[in-house]
Amino acid sequence: MATSTLSPLILVDGSSYLFRAYHVPYLQALSTADGHPTGAITGVLNMIKSLQKDYPNGNIIVVFDAKGKTFRNDLYPEYKANRPPMPDDLRCQIAPLHEMIEAMGFPMLVIEGVEADDVIGTLAKQASEEGIETVISTGDKDMAQLVTPHVRLINTMTNVEMDEAGVVEKFGVRPDQIIDYLALMGDKVDNIPGVEKCGPKTAVKWLTEHETLDNVIANADKVKGKIGENLRSALDQLPLSYELATIKCDVALEKNASELAPVEADTEKLTTLFTEYELRRHLADLKKGKDAPSAEEVVEEEAIPEAIDADYDIIFTEADFNAWLNKLMNAGTFAFDTETTSIDYMQAELVGVSFSCEAGKAAYVPFAHDYEDAPQQLDRDWVLGKLKPILQSTSYKKLGQNLKYDAHVLSHYDITLAGVAFDTMLESYCYNSVASRHNMDALAEKYLGVKTVKFEDIAGKGAKQLTFNQIEIEKAGHYAAEDADITLRLHHALYGKLSKEKGPLSVFTDIELPLMPVLTRMEEHGVLIDSDLLGEQSQAIGTRLSELEIEAHNIAGKTFNLASPKQLQEILFTDLQIPVIKKTPKGAPSTAEEVLQELALDYPLPKLILEHRGLAKLKSTYTDKLPLLVQSKTGRVHTSYHQAVAATGRLSSTDPNLQNIPIRSEEGRKIRQAFIAPDGYKIVAIDYSQIELRIMAHLSDDPGLVKAFAEGKDVHSATAAEIFGVDVDSVTSDMRRSAKAINFGLIYGMSAFGLSKQIGVGRNQAQAYMDKYFERYPNVMSYMEGTRQTASEKGYVETLFGRRLYLPDIKARNQARKKAAERAAINAPMQGTAADIIKKAMLAVDAWIATQDSELVKMTMQVHDELIFEIKESALESVTAKLVEIMNDAAELNVPLIAEAGHGDNWQQAH
DNA sequence: ACCCATTCCTA
DNA sequence: GTAGGAATGGGTA
Structure with missing residues (x-):
């Protein structure tokens, strides 16, 4: 009986959805005009309607938890004892929701003394016995134990369906092992005890080896290590955990599954209810007599996946290349991407380039794949020679994703990228800076609804990751061409939105896009570091650290790792019995600086630790690390400024972070002595005085x-x-x-x-x-x-x-x-306006520098309210004065904007 | 090899 | 109290 002609039974776990919907951010905002929350109601209704659409013949039954205790509380009084009481703004949504579901005509069950799970389990079992296919709609993983060849789960909020194979894929065990699996892990939320430190991985490992919980218990003495001890000490209560995790499938019900039939909807009552709770969409659907849109249609900005067939070329001949070049030149604007051997822009070598000027069509031109038996490719210099005039011309408009990187790489092949008209990373950042990342894969999914091939998919990961030149051209070509294609399509999707928003559009056009080449120049030029001086400092710090370590071990009476907060907690608060002042968010006794400061008044050890920590930090992060980052090609350190990271509009800096070089402590400040000027130059630091307060x-x-x-x-x-x-x-x-x-x-x-x-x-x-x-x-x-x-x-x-x-x-x-x-909200306008102003200053400074002799002055760093320059000694005063003037004029406020300059042979002196 | 918590550096 | 990046230890894979 693989299939059935009977209507499938759709069992809805209303309680699980109620809780889930309550926590969905965009639903939380919903309420009636007079403040009655309706987000959870809306979520559950959308979900039910979406099920209706997906299973037009389905017989939908909605099940909720009843109030009060269940038989599990009798088994184990602590069951769910840690649960906070239901919040009022959720509780008040339950009654109206129940009314609505009943008025819609769905059979609804709320059975006292058991949970919704048990009712669903019982109905599913009955249905199976009668040969009815069952779909359980839930967000609760515990239900996986109910899956059989005739019972599937569907998570309607994420649209993930799970059959037996799906359970194995998701959990690593079969449905009939789920209870064993849950019992082993326990459940913190429901307060079900399990084996300490046994999570999903360990549970799966044991069940794969021993099949059942009983066998795991029988073999408990063979498990080694700490986890083995934990298992053995849990043996007594595992049967209880098993019982608690088991869904009861023999609940006494008045009607069985086949007798619970829907009744006709009470439109009048629904109209009243939907009006009262201001559920306009549902009200409108009621009038139109159609099903409501699914939950995701309610969310704004939802991407509608584009169905575009990809047509990607890999170019091996001069004739094909020339044909593409012609297309690009006629296209007006085209997407462009480089493929290289490294994500480090200073180390990267070109492997190929890709383009697209029409959605779905793209080309990859490989020229440096060098794995064994790699096919003959076009000559790199020939390709670059052909491309150079186009890439350098402002007449041909280019777009890409983070083109700052590509501009760096091209500059190492004597190509100065120009005519960059758009950058999808910056478009996304200006349109909505609040995203965890603005990388292409994430943007493609968000704005196009398209899942792209990830670099890891074709190159592998970890130590064995291949570089692009080692990747088979067919694979590499698809990936590279897709990058260009997706970038183009992303631009169309994003720029359309961005261009409707005046403020964000002007930030993109007037600030971020023009800033990109300025940052490229700063990064490329780099900063000069006195590695010898840092080496001496490292050595001196190392000596002091050893002394401190010996002293600390003496006081503690044993050796321990001073850098380990955990070991230190043990020493301070257990061995030495020092009182705990503050706890970490996880509840461990804190050994943070402020705590140690206070303890240092009464005890000798904290003072040593403080000095040790401070010095260890300086050594590992700065004096040891910076010399290692000097590029042999240039003799300088080249940071990366990130333009699309800080939500407020600030830049950030990595590898190394040049925006957190110490200044506050005496020892730390010495590190700035190692940021030096080249011969014949001075370091000039110009910072805005009190810029945020002025704003x-x-x-x-x-x-x-x-x-x-x-x-x-x-x-x-x-x-x-x-x-x-x-x-x-x-x-x-x-x-x-x-x-x-x-x-x-x-x-x-x-x-x-x-x-x-x-x-x-x-x-x-x-x-x-x-x-x-x-x-x-x-x-x-x-x-x-x-x-x-x-x-x-x-x-x-x-x-x-x-x-x-x-x-x-x-x-x-x-x-x-x-x-x-x-x-x-309070901070962002001030921090962000300061960021806007210094970015505008950087644009103006860069524009002026471009009019001067190229050896006169370089802008080398930006530290939020400060710009650092190398200025030729012979013109120190006049250039400094000019730069201060430009910075002062970067914005017109109703208070003066004041920039102050200092100079010296190194950054410390310049302050 | 990766994730996390903790700590500490900056504006 | 805002915004970041990075090193470390310690756990798990």
């Missing part, structure tokens, strides 16, 4: 703050005078320090609690300071409040230049997340 003054237009800046006052002293009600001349350094903390705190969207911790006063005192501040600077307060409000209304905030930052959590029910989003 706050501008955005809030607070008279007091604006005046303080206009008069060129020390703003922290001025603030202190206002808050403490004293004359500016009587402000003590303590007052100034507190005022400074408040000023910074405001930029970070702080609370009184945060401030009190920062400046070491009580919470009430901190609140009093803040009240006083807002009294003196009332527009700052209204600005902050206004920002929170706009963020909540629009879902995003903007910088002065239109850069946008979305805040998906701004309406979160979870108060911690909501508060965090509010702080980000």
